[in-house]
Amino acid sequence: MIKPMKTLQIHLPENEGVQRVCPSPLFTERYLPIPLTELIGREKEVDTICALLQQPATRLLTLTGAGGVGKTHLALHVAHEMSLMFADGICFVSLASVNSVDQVLPAIASAFDLPSSQFTLRHIQTLLHERNCLLLLDNFEHIAGAAPQLKRLLSASPQSKILVTSRTILRLQGEQEFYVKPLPMLELSPLPSYEELARMPAVSLFVRRARTAHPEFELTRENALTIAQICNRLDGLPLALELAALRIKLFTPYGLLERLEKRISFLTEGPCDAPERHQSLRKTIEWSYHALNQEEQRLFRHLSIFAGSYSLHAIEAICGANNKYEATLLDTLSSLLNQSLLYRERSATQKEYRFTMLEAVREYASECLQNSEEKEEVAQAHAEYYLSLTQIMEFKNDREETLQWIRREFENLRSSFSWFLSSQEREQALRMRILELHSPQAQAICFLVMGAILATQKRYIWAIRLWGKARALTKEREEHIKSRPYEWLRSILGDNPSYAQMLETIQMQFDERDLATAWTEGESLSPKQLLAKPESSMVHTSSAPSEKETVPxxxxxxxxxxxxxxxxxxxxxxxxxxxxxxxxxxxxxxxxxxxxxxxxxxxxxxxxxxxxxxxxx
The missing domain is CATH 1.10.10.10 (Winged helix-like DNA-binding domain superfamily/Winged helix DNA-binding domain)
Known part of the structure; x- marks a missing residue:
């Protein structure tokens, strides 16, 4: 509802001049932009934020989150929902083009149509005094040094509130933070129905944005699963989904999925009216990286060595082992959390937080690590740490605890063993240490992870033999387990959609006889035989035969x-x-x-x- 204009009387202090009367800008609708696209999949967030703003104790609410997560869009939607709550209106101030702390107050004053002579804190305080309004400040992260000025504004206007969008918290007393997460990831194992996929917010967002570039594009039963995989590959990050959807003019969904191995190089050419740092995925992450200090940048690079999620203990062991940090590791880690480059999740046991990066962010951090001189040192520390965890599991007698540990650490185990396999010296060290282990869940864990590594390299026969050996070692401990080989593998690997797909591919490429032969061979071979350099027939299955082979x-x-x-x-x-x-x-x-x-x-x-x-x- 558009309220009528009225006259606002501003009483300036004596040393500021005489009383002035100016038209109030607080009631014109133009101060709150109307989003050009609808908000998808954020109903719960809108309800929560609105409830927070209605609490008397909430004076300053900061929406934080990674670049491209949709903070501005969400804040505008909330503001429209809350328009009737604030008698004196809502004012939107875009700070995207503000380059210094000194320009913040002039930007706010300009939004209220104050003359340039009144672009001061005192004038704005006087304007807001005893007013019931909401000030929405968008893109505050790059001028966070101006945060104390917001506290002074609130102190002068006890009935007003400020809603801020920022990649980093403002660190002010009384600040309420709301972390905006990406859209939910899709559970693809077991495969959901077409109807379930169509209802997922990330899929809906992708399809609707794709139609703006390709009006004939439709979600179908044939492409729904591929689109869901695209959404997962992009972590449900709205900016990434929108940039990917624009590529639908050039690629089918399957072709698009194949290109997303390099997200940050592929997802470019966003809307030209967006700030430069929001026009491509790389620029969005790059801007956040350059805003870090030297110690934060170093830790950011080092954390990219992890795959999946990881514990605080792992971070301290790998990233804090070299004593190169001038600031404390915990302070630097907290700073990355506060700047939305890292986020935490609960572990399956609910006993500790685990940390992770969005995959696009990790890809950029990994590029930075590759371009530094730190890669080998950090990779070695990572591999040795997870190998030491494998040795510790030798003394665990709880099968369920061990399986949970495998699922929780699987990506990092795979990454560390892959590094050992790719390093000639480390491969020999790995073999010696595995052979020294006396516990069968410990050797089984090693064979299981190594098999997964080899399968991703399409060394299927070798992988199946290693899995067969892992299963045999498990049988020695629990003879009552009667599950068939692939049922057993899926019980361990099937929670991860990529490995579920890998197992399906293997099962489709081999008939039952070949599968059984490789599996049985693996059960009968000794660990030393399995770990020895394999003959060529154990390496690849989908390659052309050698020149000596005569089989058509x-x-x-x-x-x-x-x-x-x-x-x-x-x-x-x-x-x-x-x-x-x-x-x-x-x-x-x-x-x-x-x-x-x-x-x-x-x-x-x-x-x-x-x-x-x-x-x-």
């Missing part, structure tokens, strides 16, 4: 690949094939690429011609 290409196709090839020759699309075989589109496309490699072709028509000529269908 098409005879190397698995039964599932032959089935996919048959459907390809019928002219069916990958999406239709996925529906007929009850597998994901990603799996079908993986089969298609493998078929192309084995047949030595590069197109559907060439694969069809080859299949017909060799009577494969």
């Amino acid at each position: 290409y098409f005879q190397r196709l698995t039964p599932r690949e032959r089935e996919v090839l048959r459907l390809l020759t019928l002219g069916l699309s990958s999406a239709v094939i996925a529906r007929q075989l009850f597998v994901s589109l990603t799996t079908v496309n993986s089969h298609v690429r493998t078929i192309y490699n084995k047949l030595g072709v590069s197109s559907r028509s060439a694969a069809t011609r080859y299949a017909l000529e060799h009577h494969l269908v």
Whole structure:
């Protein structure tokens, strides 16, 4: 509702001049912009923030969160919801173009249409005195030094409140912080239904923004899972989702997903009317990084060595071991939390906080680490720390606790063992230490993680043998476990969508006989034999045969690949094939690429011609 203009009488102190009368700017609707896009998936946040603003004790509320999480959009929506609560209106002040602390008060005064002669703290205090209004200050992080001025404004206006959006808290007494998280991640194991995927906020946001670039784009049963994977790959970060959606003019959802391995280089060209630091994912993160001091930048780089989440003990052991920090580690860590470059989550046991970065943020931090001279030292410390944890687990007799530990630390275990495998010297040290372990959950843990590493490198036979050995060692401890091999693997790895997909791919590429053979071989081989350099047949499964092999290409196709090839020759699309075989589109496309490699072709028509000529269908 637009309220009428009225006259506001401002009484200036005697030394400031005579009484002046000016029209009040507090009642014009133009001081609160109307967002051009709807707010998606933030109903709970809106209700919580509105409830906080209605509490008398809340005078200063700061919405914090990573760059691109949608703080401005959320704040504007809240302001419109709360417009009737403030009798003297709501004023929006954009600070995106403000470059110094000295320009903050003039920006606020300008928003109230005060003449330039009145751009002082005292004039604004007088203007707000005994007024019931909400001052919304957007993008405060780069002029956080002006925070004390906000305290003075509030002191002079006991009935008013200030709502701030910032990547960092203001660290003022009485400040109430509300951390804005990305949109919820999607649970893809077990696979949700199409209807469940369509209701997810991140999917809805992506689809609606994609339609602005490609009006004919639709969410379908064929592309829903791929879009959900895109949303997860981007951590549900609204800016990243919107930038990715703009690429839908050039890529199919599957093609887009493949390109997101390098998020920060790929997601560029945001709206030209946005601040420069919001126009690409790289610039958004880069701005936050350059705002850090030297010690904060160093810790930020070092934390990128972690994968998934990690404990405070791990941070202290790996990042605080070299005594290079002038400030205390805990203070520096708190600063990264306060600046929304790191966030905390509860562990599964609820006994401690665990910390993590958004994957896009971690990707940028990892680039910074790669460009420094610190990478090898930090990577070695990380690998040795998690290897020491593996040795500690040797003395644990609680199977459930061990499995929980594996799930919780799986990404870091995989990363550390991958580093050992890629380092010639460290690989030998790893083998010696594993062979020294006397506990079968400890050797099993090592084989399990190493198998996952090798599977991601498409060394499937070797991976299956290692998993077979891990299962055999587990059987020695618990003979009553009767689950089949892949049921056992899914019980440990299946919670992670990427590994669930990996297991599905492996099972689709091998028939039951080949799977059973590799699994049984792994159970019977000694640890030393398994860890020795494998013969070529144990390394890759989807590669062309060597020059000495005389087996025709098409005879190397698995039964599932032959089935996919048959459907390809019928002219069916990958999406239709996925529906007929009850597998994901990603799996079908993986089969298609493998078929192309084995047949030595590069197109559907060439694969069809080859299949017909060799009577494969």
